[in-house]
Amino acid sequence: MRDIMTKAKWLLTISLFFVSSTGLQAETDDTSPAFELVVLGDSGGIQDGNLSAFLLRSVTEPNYVALDAGTLVNGINQSVRQGAFDDLAIVDDDKWGKAGSILRHHVKGYLISHAHLDHINGMLVASPEDSKKSIYAIPSVNTMIGETYFNGKAWANFSDRGIPPLLNKYHVVDLLLGKTAPIANTALHVTAFSLSHPVESSAFVIEHGDDIFVYFGDTGPDIVEKQDKLDAIWTYLAKQVKHKKLRGVIIETSFENERPHNLLFGHLTPELLMGELRSLATKIGGEKPLQGLNVVISHIKYTLAKNVDPRANITKQLDDGNDLGLNIIIPKQGQKLLF
Known part of the structure; x- marks a missing residue:
């Protein structure tokens, strides 16, 4: 077991990390974990069975919200096999197996970034085979889902708005930027922010009491995109952490540092991510304000090219550039993490 022993004025101190059969676990020296995260999909790009998707819940309840859903059933099955749900009191349903019960009874909604x-x-x-639940997204994202997929051509319209016939399985909820809304059938609340991407993307600040977890969809850096969208999120978080605990962040790092800026297509590199997090640190102020912050890296682009390992390269570049004292986590599909 590795003793981390880090402290920060504004976030939960993380002290012990260890690897178990269910994944990376975290213990704290002053407070028990507030959130559980299950990694359904950790990659970006072309690996169709392992695309961006996570389940998040407060440890006080058995109900999750999905953070994107690039891979869903395969991710749940992989997580079941790795024991990620062993501590969950799963609803006993005679009709459905374990994965079906998790999806239908314990996943209460989808936060779709883009x-x-x-x-x-x-x-x-x-x-x-899903159950009735809500899709939460900013208006442009919900409109694109309806026009592109739930249109009776690409896919039947399982939602309650848009092109008929409506199957009314999913209730579509528009999240207004910067306005906090409840996530139905959970104890969680969410605030959405816009991100720069070829189609509008979004970030979600998820709260349970005084605890915060942040999920970023695909995003380009402000220095490239020139829209200051990440700056708006950093400003918001810098205010929030004065009286709340930031338990963790999921944020993408799609490409290696060598990727030219004109070929990023609304994504981050390790160097650009560190630059953005330094902006957050500056807004918070003080010495090493991000020391110990859990940063989960998502959307590393998978490739079929020979003798190329973007995950290893990006991991090294993140470690080499980590002058903020971050706890960088490279997740694996099927893993459970506690924050």
Whole structure:
């Protein structure tokens, strides 16, 4: 067991990390974990069975919200096999197996960052056997989902708005930017922010009491995109952490540092991510304000090219550039994490 022993004025101190059969676990020296995260899909790009998707819940309840849904059923099955749900009191349903019960009874809604297929495909293909629940997204994302997928051509309209016939399985909820809304059938609340991407993407600040967890969809850096969208999120978080605990962040790092800025297509590199997090640190102020912050890296682009390992290269570049004292986590599909 590795003793981390780090402190920060504004976030939970993380002290012990260890690897178990269910994944990376975290213990704290002053407070028990507040959130559980299950990694359904950790990659970006073309690996269709392992695309961006996570399940998040407060440890005080058995109900999850999905953070994107690029891979859903395969991710749940992989997580079941790795024991990620062993501590969950799963609803006993005579009709459905374990994965079906988790999806139908314990996943209470979807937070969809944007409507690219690698972030929504799992929800679409699982919809015939899914249960009724809500899709939460900013208005442009919900509009694109309806026009592109739930249109009776690409896919039947399982939602309650848009092109008829409406199957009314999914209730579509528009999240207004910067306005906090409840996530139905959970104790969680969410505030959405816009991100720069070829189609509008979004970030979600998720709260349970005084605890915060942040999920970023695909995003380009402000220095490239020139829209200051990440700056708006950093400003918001810098205010929030004065009286709340930031338990963790999921944020993408799609490409290696060598990727030219004109070929980023609304994504981050390790160097650009560190630059953005330094902006957050500056807004918070003080010495090492991000020391010990859990940063989960998502959307590393998978490739079929020979003798190329983007995950290893990006991991090294992140470690080499980590002058903020971050606890960088490279997740694996099927893993459970506690924050």
